[in-house]
Amino acid sequence: MKKNNGSSAGKVMLIDDHTLVAEGFKELLLNILPNESIVNVFSSIEHATKSLEKENYAIIITDLVIPGQNVLGFIAFCRKTYKEIIILVISSVVDANSIKACLSAGANGYLSKAVNSYEIKHALDCTADGKKFISSDLTGRLADSILFIENTTLTKKEMEVIRLIAAGNKTKKVAEILYVSPITIMAHKRNIMRKLNLHSATELVKYVYENNLI
Incomplete structure (x- = not known):
């Protein structure tokens, strides 16, 4: 061909x-x-x-x-x-x-x-x-x-985490939903914040809604 x-x-x-x-x-x-x-x-x-x-x-x-x-x-x-x-x-x-x-x-x-x-x-x-x-x-x-x-560099798991957090779930609840430890969710959250250049949970939630991710 x-x-x-x-x-x-x-x-x-x-x-x-x-x-x-x-x-x-x-x-x-x-x-x-x-x-x-x-x-x-x-x-x-x-x-x-x-x-x-x-x-x-x-x-x-x-x-x-x-x-x-x-x-x-x-x-x-x-x-x-x-x-x-x-x-x-x-x-x-x-x-x-x-x-x-x-x-x-x-x-x-x-x-x-x-x-x-x-x-x-x-x-x-x-x-x-x-x-x-x-x-x-x-x-x-x-x-x-x-x-x-x-175009995002976020992984599939990070996308799940960011949506759950933006929906109002606390770290412990997100961990329960995804069947992982709270420590793992905190690590995902740090990676998300770094990749998106965000500095607070408020900025993260705002970003999710502005980009219509949920």
Whole structure:
């Protein structure tokens, strides 16, 4: 299989089962991408996967809901097989669980179908720089929470601890809930405070609520 060379210009794979929508989106992309870019449109994951074996794509842009297609599985496959490829999901599905699932599978960004060409260009620029991107109409507490979880250095256990503490549980109670000793919870708390550069329990609780973590 050919691997993506990470260049900003090149071939773009566009996956959408609505032909008219896809063709219109293709024209939009050609107006914002470098002149030498090529956009190939596919209506199924099967055909897209076969093309990936033959062509060197820099970017994949896909809808999330394509009848009969496992888009999340495709995203995970592409992330594992083509390490440097940029994967953007542009969909009318905008719930937090779907966004998190796509980012966890390996997507670099998630945009709603309500965005304009400027936002798509911004998304391409940001993801080319190695950043995660969520469109502005999904920003606020939802996007802050998703991006925090994606980019945080906290472990899964530390995330459990921070949520329980912010919910008002004392150290002893948190230890009982997680079946560990209070000393272990205190150690987790110290690590959390250090990683997030926080200095008090009040700051910790404020941080959790500001980032919509519970």
